[in-house]
Amino acid sequence: MKRKIKKTNSKKTNILVVHGPNLNLLGEREPEVYGRETLTDLNKLLKKRAREQKVSLRIYQSNGEGEIINFIQKNRKWAQGIVINPGAYTHYSYAIRDCISAVNLPTVEVHLSDINAREGFRKISVVSAVCIKQISGQGFLSYVQGINEVIKVWSESGRQ
Ligand code: DQA
Numbered sequence: 109m110k111r112k113i114k115k116t117n118s119k120k121t122n123i124l125v126v127h128g129p130n131l132n133l134l135g136e137r138e139p140e141v142y143g144r145e146t147l148t149d150l151n152k153l154l155k156k157r158a159r160e161q162k163v164s165l166r167i168y169q170s171n172g173e174g175e176i177i178n179f180i181q182k183n184r185k186w187a188q189g190i191v192i193n194p195g196a197y198t199h200y201s202y203a204i205r206d207c208i209s210a211v212n213l214p215t216v217e218v219h220l221s222d223i224n225a226r227e228g229f230r231k232i233s234v235v236s237a238v239c240i241k242q243i244s245g246q247g248f249l250s251y252v253q254g255i256n257e258v259i260k261v262w263s264e265s266g267r268q
Pocket residue numbers: 129130131193194195196197198218219220221222223230
């Protein structure tokens with residue numbers, strides 16, 4: 109889906125990183141699927157990458173659909189892109205889909221596990237149509253690649 113890119117004067121790329129429900133339990137939650145590292149480990153890695161790439165992140169985790177929507181809405185003017193792992197909301201939250209569409213920011217949908225290789229209900233994403241890309245099955249690297257995709261959108265738009 110083609111999306112309009114909003115231009116701002118800020119030099120750094122500002123990116124929202126959103127972790128959906130149950131991702132606060134990373135490390136203890138089904139480690140055979142999601143690994144033994146925690147959300148703190150993941151956020152540490154993302155902050156390190158952000159420093160290296162001169163990107164600003166605002167990172168948020170919530171188990172609540174409305175809270176995720178409020179966070180995205182509240183930060184929409186600051187942000188130039190979103191990397192979101194909507195957790196199970198991926199598969200049925202039209203409210204999060206509408207929110208992504210409403211704020212009109214380049215958004216990458218990420219998943220730690222390979223959602224296409226698991227139960228049937230996980231193969232359906234109701235948010236993917238409003239995202240520029242879906243990255244799944246790469247563990248923490250899914251998020252790193254998601255950030256890179258947002259940076260790419262901005263560097264490509266800068267060259268035009
Ligand atoms: C997940 C996959 C979803 O199906 C699941 O509900 C999650 C995590 C992932 O990162 O692999 O909570 O988004």
